[in-house]
Amino acid sequence: MGLSDKSLKRLNTKKGIKYFLMEEDMTPAKAVRIVNYETQLKRLQVELIKLQQWVERSKEKVVIIFEGRDAAGKGGAIRRITQHLNPREFRVVALPKPTEEEKGEWYFQRYINNLPRAGKIVFFDRSWYNRAVVEPVNGFCTEEEYQIFMSQVNEFERMIITSGTRLIKFYFSISKSEQAKRFEDIKSSPLKKWKFSDVDRRALELWDDYTAYREKMFEKTNTEIAPWIIIKANRKSTARVEAMQHILDLMPYEKKEDTFLGDKLTL
Numbered sequence: 001m002g003l004s005d006k007s008l009k010r011l012n013t014k015k016g017i018k019y020f021l022m023e024e025d026m027t028p029a030k031a032v033r034i035v036n037y038e039t040q041l042k043r044l045q046v047e048l049i050k051l052q053q054w055v056e057r058s059k060e061k062v063v064i065i066f067e068g069r070d071a072a073g074k075g076g077a078i079r080r081i082t083q084h085l086n087p088r089e090f091r092v093v094a095l096p097k098p099t100e101e102e103k104g105e106w107y108f109q110r111y112i113n114n115l116p117r118a119g120k121i122v123f124f125d126r127s128w129y130n131r132a133v134v135e136p137v138n139g140f141c142t143e144e145e146y147q148i149f150m151s152q153v154n155e156f157e158r159m160i161i162t163s164g165t166r167l168i169k170f171y172f173s174i175s176k177s178e179q180a181k182r183f184e185d186i187k188s189s190p191l192k193k194w195k196f197s198d199v200d201r202r203a204l205e206l207w208d209d210y211t212a213y214r215e216k217m218f219e220k221t222n223t224e225i226a227p228w229i230i231i232k233a234n235r236k237s238t239a240r241v242e243a244m245q246h247i248l249d250l251m252p253y254e255k256k257e258d259t260f261l262g263d264k265l266t267l
Contacts, residue, residue, distance in 0.1 A: 037237040044244040045084050052085050052121065054253035059118035061165040064247065065127040068172030069210060070203045071182035073233045077172070077240045078123050081247070091116070094125040107131060107149060108156050115165065128153065132217040137209045138199060150220055157226045167226050168250060170243055171214075172233040176207050 055062055066074040078092055093114045102110050108128055116122040126134075131149040135141040141149075161167055174182075183200060186192045203210070222228045229246055233239035 033237075037241070040241050041080060041237075041244075044241065044248065045080075047248050048081060048244065049084060051248060051251055051253045052089055054251070055121055056086075056089055056119040061116045061118055062121040062168075062251070063116060063124065063160070063165055064121065064168045064170070065124040065129070066170050066172065067126060067129050067133075068170075068231075068233065069174055069179055070197075070200045071179050071186065072172035072174045073236045073239055074125055074170075074172050076236060077170075077231075077243050078125055080240045081244055082123065085121075089119065090121040090123065092123045092125060107145070108152070115160065128156070129217065129221075132221070133210060133213045134199065137206055137213055138202065150216075153221055154223055154226075157221075157223070161225055166251070168247060169226060169228050170231055170246070171218075171228050172231050172239060174233050176204065178234045179207075180204055 054060070066078060068074050075094075082090060082092065091114070095110060095114070098110065111124075111128045114122060114124075128149075131141055131146060132153070136143075136146045157167060183196065183204070186196050186200075218228055229243075231239045231242050231246075
């Protein structure tokens with residue numbers, strides 16, 4: 001398939017030429033796709049700054065949770081979303097294993113302790129939904145603990161939403177072959193191999209178990225007040241842009257730029 005005049009024009013720029021020369025196996029189509037991604041990313045990040053300023057001025061409280069299989073790209077998406085935001089006005093929360101003291105508390109307590117104050121945004125890189133999928137699959141909770149969580153989670157979310165917190169729930173979905181490929185990339189990278197955990201090692205082997213619990217989670221917790229947004233994440237750039245667009249579309253901040261609304265780029 002040939003490139004359109006618009007794509008050729010983008011390729012014939014300093015940025016397009018730079019990407020085209022970046023790798024030996026780079027194709028014109030791939031270079032254009034990267035330029036499109038970078039252009040769209042910048043445009044969306046400008047809008048996210050406006051959104052953050054609206055949250056601060058309006059004293060809004062926003063929680064955005066990112067769930068998905070290991071290596072689905074949750075952390076990378078959060079980094080692109082927050083890249084140019086004011087770091088004093090948001091937090092990224094990725095909680096470690098609970099302490100002995102936390103194990104004796106109500107399960108949701110440590111997440112409540114990390115909810116945003118007025119004017120702030122909190123991004124959860126994995127959330128209370130650990131107990132819906134990761135914990136039962138790996139034997140980190142009992143069946144009773146799992147059932148209690150599933151019976152309480154919808155009401156918990158209803159309480160925080162009706163108390164004035166805006167909640168967005170993303171699930172990043174990747175294929176089994178893509179997860180395997182990303183694990184190999186992580187293991188072979190000196191800079192990333194520290195990320196590969198025992199849970200990751202078992203993820204492919206337990207793929208069907210993860211799927212079964214994920215489906216039960218969707219069936220039970222995809223509510224009208226707090227629906228799941230499923231992001232197809234086999235291509236990281238597309239997933240990041242889609243997540244950003246959803247956040248902006250769901251928040252009633254000041255009118256977006258006409259160029260943002262009318263010229264979404266194909267990635």
